[in-house]
Amino acid sequence: MKNFYYIFIFLLCHIATAQVGFNTDNPSTASTLHIEAEYSTGAFGGLKLPVVTLTQRNNIRVDAETMRDDGLMVYVHDEISNTFCWQIYDAxxxxxxxxxxxxxxxxxxxxxxxxxxxxxxxTGITGTDPASGDYPTINFELTSFTAGTSTASYPGTLVNADDYAKVVDTSSDKYLSFRDTGGPLRYTTIPAIDIVGYANVSFSIDISSASTLEYDDTNHTDDFNCTGGNDYVDVEYSLNGGQTFIEVPNYNGQGNANHTFIGNIAPTTLSVSNLVGSSLIIRVRVQNNEDDELISIDNVSVTCGN
Structure with a gap:
């Protein structure tokens, strides 16, 4: 209310001259409103117009009977419709x-x-080496956790050099393999992938397991306390820079309400489509508990369509 009062007094004082100037004592005689970018010595700003979704824009009560609202301007930022546009009203x-x-x-x-x-x-991490091989710095990171907790800590649940998440190969096809993690170990894409302005964004991951994996519902407390030899994979993603994550439940019937996959995982290409947001981060959390239990991920891809 106080700010409105100041603006009212400012405008009232300039009615006589017809020109109004902000950050200037010499407004252009050709303008009704003149705004200079420099508002204090060496400090500059811009003009901030209203930002609305399409629904909010449609609720603007424009005058349909006269030309009074001709030229009204807004910026539409609507992630649902993939609309990011300056718009003007043609009365x-x-x-x-x-x-x-x-x-x-x-x-x-x-x-x-x-x-x-x-x-x-x-390439990857083991129970004795936090960054082995040609460990990446830009595409992904691997995080181990203190046993039974969600606290990131190396070596976390990894115990020795035979416990790992690392790049291996079969017939020259390389993929990321998880062996005997003993607790949660997480793969994360980095940095956040920019998806603003793209339509029909989706991601996919190839996931499979080898040997015999187990899962018992009675041993589940939460995703970081799945004890009793439970083996699982959780795939989750964030559309807001990592502030919140959405977990994919029971993919194609190979999981349950708590996990994306449980026990043995037949070779599967998991895909999630129709993603809308400012950015995309993908995380895959893995747990297996024996030396002969292997879980692999490969071909992580984010695509869009016109």
């Missing part, structure tokens, strides 16, 4: 028109792709 035809849009066009190449082929064998 003559009663429609909002785009001035400039920032929707991005998919070029046919993935927004993110990781098939692990570029890394030397044994």
């Amino acid at each position: 003559k035809i009663g429609e909002w028109n785009n001035i400039q849009c920032f929707t991005k066009t998919c070029g046919g190449t993935p927004l993110f792709s990781e098939n692990f082929q570029a890394y030397t064998l044994n």
Whole structure:
């Protein structure tokens, strides 16, 4: 209310001259409102117009009988419809028109792709080495946890050099393999993948297991306290820079309400589509408990469509 009072007094004092100037004592005689970018010595700002979703824009009560609202401007930031546009109201035809849009066009190449082929064998982490091989610095990270807790800690639940998450190969096809993690171990794509302005965003991951894996519902407390030899995989993703994550439950009937996959995992390409947000982070949390139990992930890909 106080700010409104100051603005009212400011405008009242300038009514006589017809020109109003902000950050200037010499407004342009050709303008009704003149705003200078420098608001204090060496400090600059811009003009901030209203930002609305499409629903909010449609609720703007424009005058349908007169031309009074002709030229009304807003910026539409609507993630559901993938609309990111400056728009202006044309009162003559009663429609909002785009001035400039920032929707991005998919070029046919993935927004993110990781098939692990570029890394030397044994890249990853073990119970005795926090960063073995050609450990990546830009595409993904591996995190181990203190046994029974959600506290990131190396070596966490990994115990020795035979316990690992690392790049291995079969017939020259490299993939990321998890062996005897003994507790949760997590793969995370880094940095966050920019998906603003892209339509039909989706991601996919190839996941499988080897040997015989087990799962007993009675041993589940939470995702970091699945004891009694429980073997599982959780796939989750964030659309807001990691503030919150969404877990994919019971994918294709191979999991349950608590986990994406449980026990033995037949070779599966998990996919999640129709993603809308500012960014995308993918996490895969793995737990297995025996030397002969292996879980693998490969071909992590983020794509979009026009």
